[in-house]
Amino acid sequence: MEIKIGRNDPCWCGSGKKYKKCHCDFDEIIEEHAVLGEIVPPRSLIKNKAQIQGIKDSGVINTAVLDYVAENIREGCTTEDIDKWVYTKTVELGGVPAPLNYDGYPKSVCTSIDEVVCHGIPSKDRILKSGDIINVDLSTNYKGYYSDASRMFCIGDVSEEKRKLVSVVEKSVKLGLAEVKPWGHLGDIAQVIKDLAHENGYTVVREIGGHGIGLEFHEDPWVSYLTDRGTDMLLAPGLCFTIEPMINMGTYRTVIDKDDGWTVRTADGKPSAQREIQVIVTETGCDVISH
Ligand code: MF3
Numbered sequence: 001m002e003i004k005i006g007r008n009d010p011c012w013c014g015s016g017k018k019y020k021k022c023h024c025d026f027d028e029i030i031e032e033h034a035v036l037g038e039i040v041p042p043r044s045l046i047k048n049k050a051q052i053q054g055i056k057d058s059g060v061i062n063t064a065v066l067d068y069v070a071e072n073i074r075e076g077c078t079t080e081d082i083d084k085w086v087y088t089k090t091v092e093l094g095g096v097p098a099p100l101n102y103d104g105y106p107k108s109v110c111t112s113i114d115e116v117v118c119h120g121i122p123s124k125d126r127i128l129k130s131g132d133i134i135n136v137d138l139s140t141n142y143k144g145y146y147s148d149a150s151r152m153f154c155i156g157d158v159s160e161e162k163r164k165l166v167s168v169v170e171k172s173v174k175l176g177l178a179e180v181k182p183w184g185h186l187g188d189i190a191q192v193i194k195d196l197a198h199e200n201g202y203t204v205v206r207e208i209g210g211h212g213i214g215l216e217f218h219e220d221p222w223v224s225y226l227t228d229r230g231t232d233m234l235l236a237p238g239l240c241f242t243i244e245p246m247i248n249m250g251t252y253r254t255v256i257d258k259d260d261g262w263t264v265r266t267a268d269g270k271p272s273a274q275r276e277i278q279v280i281v282t283e284t285g286c287d288v289i290s291h
């Protein structure tokens with residue numbers, strides 16, 4: 001239960017507007033869903049206008065750096081090169097790479113090749129070769145606002161099998177994005193993603209998912225891509241989160257590297273692909289923050 005606010009009091013979101021002209025109707029809808037036992041987002045996750053602008057500005061930088069990676073990535077470069085580009089470009093645009101020193105993470109970006117599911121650490125020893133599929137996962141802190149997105153790149157001559165995996169994960173996120181609308185549920189997104197993956201004979205990683213984001217790098221909710229339509233958290237305007245399924249060619253099981261404590265690999269060594277976008281629910285649908 002949230003504290004009752006007078007209609008003429010300032011809104012809880014910090015907009016400075018009167019409650020009746022701001023989140024009053026919003027709260028009524030939330031209450032209707034809450035009494036049905038649905039999971040509704042707490043007020044702390046709902047971004048106000050100023051925060052949304054800050055998050056969008058961060059996202060513009062994040063997407064620009066991903067575009068820069070896309071223009072320069074090629075066979076023969078190392079994942080350490082990618083790390084350097086990301087650090088240099090992000091700082092040039094006024095941001096800070098969010099992964100750097102996050103929980104002790106040593107680099108500015110995650111580079112995950114083939115059987116690496118996520119959190120691959122850039123290295124001067126890993127040279128991109130023809131046939132690799134690589135996920136470059138980039139996150140930016142700009143004036144305290146966070147953005148996060150990742151793309152797959154096919155290096156040189158990639159097998160038909162791996163190309164299909166990459167195109168299915170890309171398509172799954174597009175389908176997921178089309179589900180993001182006010183008063184839907186996170187499960188609507190998960191349903192279309194897992195259906196497409198399973199139709200293609202693939203599996204969806206269970207223990208690593210998406211997340212709320214904006215004022216922190218990782219906020220609630222934790223986002224699964226295995227839940228059912230109509231379940232999981234209610235999508236309310238102002239809720240900001242990532243859509244970032246990891247889809248595997250073989251088993252969904254994963255193993256964390258014992259030596260570095262970060263690199264997540266498929267348990268069977270078969271390829272995995274991921275795509276990540278960041279979205280925010282609006283009054284009418286959603287905005288893509290970074291992609
Ligand atoms: N970008 C990843 C995500 O989507 C998080 C990476 S955390 C790091 O949530 F420390 F490994 F960079």
Ligand code: CO
Pocket residue numbers: 148149210211242244276
């Ligand atoms: Co993320």
